Amino acid sequence: MEASRPIGVFDSGIGGLTVASAIHRQLPEERIIYFGDTAHLPYGEKSHDAIRYFSLRISRFLLERDCKAIVVACNSASTAAYDVLLEFFQDKAIFVNVVDPLVQAALEVPHQQIGLIATHATVQSGVYEKLFSRADPSASLKSLATPLLVPMIEEGFVHNDISRSVLETYLSDPRLKDIDVLLLACTHYPLIRPEIEGHYGGTVRVLDATEYTARALRDALATRNQLSPKKTDADHFFVSDYSENFARTTRLFYTESIFLERCNIWSDH
Numbered sequence: 003m004e005a006s007r008p009i010g011v012f013d014s015g016i017g018g019l020t021v022a023s024a025i026h027r028q029l030p031e032e033r034i035i036y037f038g039d040t041a042h043l044p045y046g047e048k049s050h051d052a053i054r055y056f057s058l059r060i061s062r063f064l065l066e067r068d069c070k071a072i073v074v075a076c077n078s079a080s081t082a083a084y085d086v087l088l089e090f091f092q093d094k095a096i097f098v099n100v101v102d103p104l105v106q107a108a109l110e111v112p113h114q115q116i117g118l119i120a121t122h123a124t125v126q127s128g129v130y131e132k133l134f135s136r137a138d139p140s141a142s143l144k145s146l147a148t149p150l151l152v153p154m155i156e157e158g159f160v161h162n163d164i165s166r167s168v169l170e171t172y173l174s175d176p177r178l179k180d181i182d183v184l185l186l187a188c189t190h191y192p193l194i195r196p197e198i199e200g201h202y203g204g205t206v207r208v209l210d211a212t213e214y215t216a217r218a219l220r221d222a223l224a225t226r227n228q229l230s231p232k233k234t235d236a237d238h239f240f241v242s243d244y245s246e247n248f249a250r251t252t253r254l255f256y257t258e259s260i261f262l263e264r265c266n267i268w269s270d271h
C-alpha cells in the first residue's frame with residue numbers, strides 16, 4: 003500500500019505540467035496529484051522568502067494527500083526553497099527538484115561553454131553556478147534571464163513570428179556567444195525547444211529538465227522500493243486560481259486531456 007501512494011508535483015502555474023507529462027510517460031503506474039499556484043504566478047518575479055512560504059504551504063497540502071514523493075517542478079522554487087523543504091519535510095516524503103537532474107545531464111555531454119536561460123529568480127539565485135563549480139570547476143556557465151518567455155508561452159505565442167522574434171533577441175545576446183550546450187532552466191521552455199534548436203541549426207546541444215527529472219524520480223522511488231505496481235486511482239490537477247485561459251493553455255503543456263480543479267489553499271483553509 004505504501005508504494006501505491008501518489009506523487010505530488012507542484013509549480014507556480016501550469017508550466018510544471020511538462021514535468022508531470024514526462025512522469026506520466028516514464029511511470030504510467032504512478033498516480034499524480036498536481037498543484038499549480040496560479041494565484042501567485044510567476045514565481046520568477048517573487049522574492050525568495052515569498053517562494054519559500056508558498057512552497058512550504060503547497061508541500062504541506064500534498065503531504066496531507068498522502069504523497070510519497072514531491073517533485074518541485076519549478077526552477078524558481080527548486081533554487082529558492084528546496085533546501086528549506088528538505089529541512090521541514092525530508093522524513094515525510096521523497097523530494098526531487100528540477101535543477102540537480104539538469105546539471106547532471108549537462109555534465110554528461112561534451113561541453114566547453116554552457117549557456118543557461120531562465121527567470122530572474124533562477125538566474126539571480128546563482129544555484130546553477132554553485133552546482134557546476136562544485137561538480138566540475140572547469141565548467142564555464144553563462145546565464146541570461148529571459149523574463150518575457152513565460153508570459154509569451156502562457157498566452158499561446160509559440161511557433162509564430164512573435165515567439166521567433168523574442169527568441170532571436172534573447173539568443174543573440176552576447177552573453178550566450180560561443181556556447182555549445184544550452185540549458186532551458188524553466189519548465190515552460192520545453193514548449194519552444196524546437197524553435198530554440200532551429201535558431202542554432204544543430205550547432206548547440208539543447209537540454210531541458212523534464213525527462214531527466216522524471217528519470218531521477220524513478221531512480222529515487224526504485225532505490226526505496228516505492229515504485230507503484232499498479233495505478234489505483236485517477237490523477238488530480240489542482241490550481242489555486244482558475245480561468246478559462248489556464249484550462250486552454252494546459253493543452254500545450256500536457257499530452258492528455260485533464261480537468262483543472264480550483265483549490266485555493268490560501269483562503270479555503
